[in-house]
Amino acid sequence: MKALVTGANGFIGSHLAEELVRRGWEVSCLVRRPHGLGWIERLNVRLVRGDCRDKPTLGPAVEGADCVFHLAGVISALKWEEYYQANVVGTRNLLEACFERNPGLKKFIHVSSISAAGPSEKGRALTEDDPNRPISDYGRSKLAAEEVVHESGGRLPFVIIRPPNIIGPRQRELQEGIRLIKRRIRPAVGTGEPQTSLCYVRDVVEALILAAERPEADGRTYFLADPKPYAWSDITDAIQEALGIRRILLNIPYQAQWLAAAASEAVARLTGRKPRLTRTSILAARKYYWIYDGSRIKRELGFEPRTGLKEAIRETIDWYKVHGGV
Numbered sequence: 359m360k361a362l363v364t365g366a367n368g369f370i371g372s373h374l375a376e377e378l379v380r381r382g383w384e385v386s387c388l389v390r391r392p393h394g395l396g397w398i399e400r401l402n403v404r405l406v407r408g409d410c411r412d413k414p415t416l417g418p419a420v421e422g423a424d425c426v427f428h429l430a431g432v433i434s435a436l437k438w439e440e441y442y443q444a445n446v447v448g449t450r451n452l453l454e455a456c457f458e459r460n461p462g463l464k465k466f467i468h469v470s471s472i473s474a475a476g477p478s479e480k481g482r483a484l485t486e487d488d489p490n491r492p493i494s495d496y497g498r499s500k501l502a503a504e505e506v507v508h509e510s511g512g513r514l515p516f517v518i519i520r521p522p523n524i525i526g527p528r529q530r531e532l533q534e535g536i537r538l539i540k541r542r543i544r545p546a547v548g549t550g551e552p553q554t555s556l557c558y559v560r561d562v563v564e565a566l567i568l569a570a571e572r573p574e575a576d577g578r579t580y581f582l583a584d585p586k587p588y589a590w591s592d593i594t595d596a597i598q599e600a601l602g603i604r605r606i607l608l609n610i611p612y613q614a615q616w617l618a619a620a621a622s623e624a625v626a627r628l629t630g631r632k633p634r635l636t637r638t639s640i641l642a643a644r645k646y647y648w649i650y651d652g653s654r655i656k657r658e659l660g661f662e663p664r665t666g667l668k669e670a671i672r673e674t675i676d677w678y679k680v681h682g683g684v
Contacts, residue, residue, distance in 0.1 A: 359424045360386070360423050362419055363386070363429065365429030367387070367396045367397065370429055370524065375398050381567070386405075386406050389406070391407075413455060417455050421460055425463070427469070429469045432632075433496060434633055434636060434639075446499055449468065449503040457510075465514075468503070470500050473494060477493060515577070516577065519582065520579065522583050524557055524559050539603060542607040543608045544606045545610040547591065554588055555583035555588075558663060569655075586666075597671055599668070600672045623637065
């Protein structure tokens with residue numbers, strides 16, 4: 359099988375590219391520049407120069423692929439137009455390139471987000487059949503991208519995957535959390551009650567490949583989620599336990615995080631770079647519930663996450679001990 363992976367040098371994409379190569383797939387990776395490739399630099403993959411926002415560059419990338427895994431996009435930006443161009447126009451351009459240069463494509467796997475669905479109600483997991491109510495520009499752009507994919511339904515097989523908050527090696531926020539707790543500094547996140555679904559990155563990769571291989575997944579949208587919802591503090595508890603740290607010297611209150619996020623956004627406006635922390639993300643973790651029902655993909659494809667939170671955190675910390683970064 360031949361695969362094209364967009365966003366292959368990102369968090370999920372790099373793990374996906376690695377696993378596809380390990381399983382013997384021929385993998386092409388769409389990259390915007392030949393440097394800064396991160397974890398895919400040493401993989402046995404074909405690098406194709408291109409940008410989803412620039413349609414003429416996409417033809418050579420999609421030609422010959424059996425499956426396209428579309429993960430590229432913008433997660434953090436200051437303006438709606440940035441989200442729209444990367445997530446909506448970028449998806450449309452990639453699909454149109456497939457129609458024109460690879461009309462026999464076997465599967466288009468679109469990696470969306472729980473943000474497209476919006477937050478859940480307290481105590482109730484959202485299903486794929488619930489109305490979509492995104493609350494952020496990012497979520498609205500991901501939902502609009504899903505609608506673009508649905509519009510292509512009569513022309514090629516597709517699957518939409520909505521991962522929850524994903525944990526694992528290379529995830530920037532988790533890496534920062536590990537670094538802080540290693541210094542005995544702990545951010546106060548959330549309310550202390552279950553507020554989010556989680557999934558380990560390697561389980562997400564397993565679901566993506568399963569969706570690509572199974573014809574019964576065609577045209578379907580799937581949430582991925584550990585059956586157990588978690589409090590945000592469960593994550594910091596698991597990190598603290600895995601590091602063997604008993605005493606925290608400094609707890610960072612919500613107000614301090616909000617000010618840090620505002621400062622991060624101000625710096626981003628001055629430099630033109632993406633903000634490392636936003637007030638939207640701080641508010642989303644404190645105010646809302648992000649809990650989802652992953653039973654549809656279990657019923658239809660037999661997928662369920664294998665890795666619980668504590669095991670995922672231990673494996674992530676062990677990985678960083680080998681590869682550095684914390």
